[in-house]
Amino acid sequence: MPINLLLIENQPLTRLGVRAVVADQADIELAGETDNAADGFRKFHELKPDVTILGLRLPDSCALDDLDNYFIEDPKAKIIVLAEHAGDAEISRALKKGAAGYICKDVSPEELIDAIRSVAAGRKYIPADIARILSENLGQEELTPTESTVLRMIVGGMSNKEIAFALDVSENTVKSHIQNIFGKIGVSDRTSAATTAIKRGLVRVDL
Numbered sequence: 001m002p003i004n005l006l007l008i009e010n011q012p013l014t015r016l017g018v019r020a021v022v023a024d025q026a027d028i029e030l031a032g033e034t035d036n037a038a039d040g041f042r043k044f045h046e047l048k049p050d051v052t053i054l055g056l057r058l059p060d061s062c063a064l065d066d067l068d069n070y071f072i073e074d075p076k077a078k079i080i081v082l083a084e085h086a087g088d089a090e091i092s093r094a095l096k097k098g099a100a101g102y103i104c105k106d107v108s109p110e111e112l113i114d115a116i117r118s119v120a121a122g123r124k125y126i127p128a129d130i131a132r133i134l135s136e137n138l139g140q141e142e143l144t145p146t147e148s149t150v151l152r153m154i155v156g157g158m159s160n161k162e163i164a165f166a167l168d169v170s171e172n173t174v175k176s177h178i179q180n181i182f183g184k185i186g187v188s189d190r191t192s193a194a195t196t197a198i199k200r201g202l203v204r205v206d207l
Helices: 012-023 037-047 063-073 088-096 109-120 128-136 145-155 160-167 171-185 190-200
Strands: 003-008 028-034 051-055 079-083 101-104
Touching: 003 012, 003 037, 003 109, 012 028, 012 109, 028 037, 028 109, 037 063, 051 063, 051 109, 063 079, 063 088, 079 109, 088 101, 088 128, 101 109, 101 128, 145 160, 145 171, 145 190, 160 171, 171 190
Parallel strands: 003 028, 003 051, 051 079, 079 101
Antiparallel strands: none
16 A cells, blocks of 8 residues: 655645655655645545645644644644754754654655655654754753743844833843843844744744
8 A cells, every 4th residue: 555645835846846756656645735734634634644744834824833733633643844944943843743754845855755654654754964953952941932922022123122012021121031042042142043043943934
């Protein structure tokens, strides 16, 4: 029996690439594909795929928000998250939520097939470069929800005064949060904090 694959990804060129790679494999069959989260979950319910490739960013949702629903529907779901870039915070969240694999869109055809087969067989699949990214920040203290909010506001270009007003706290409190953030992510200024936040996926940026 071939591995039934469901592809949920909004970029046509990426879907075309996956489709072409899978077409050459006798043991993998593309059972369905779609470009949005709502239709993707409907197809997941109907097709009951062996493996699902789920785009991290979709027009109507984010995989990190949707993973819980997939595992409520099927606790044994085998999902590979497909991302534009590898940010360790997003990778960690996806794996903690139950994703069996995490790959980027520049993955080679050989790695893509290895990922599908490994996950179908019940194994995790984390490419070496992504595993390295994870290990580089292993053990770093996580941001609190408030610190994550403040960091998101920094990335959005808000001043300390604006952040304080938005959160209904004093500027000294905001400064304290910012110092804690700097210490946790290893930076010394707001620009570096914003750059690091985006690079590591600590803050979601919808393009």
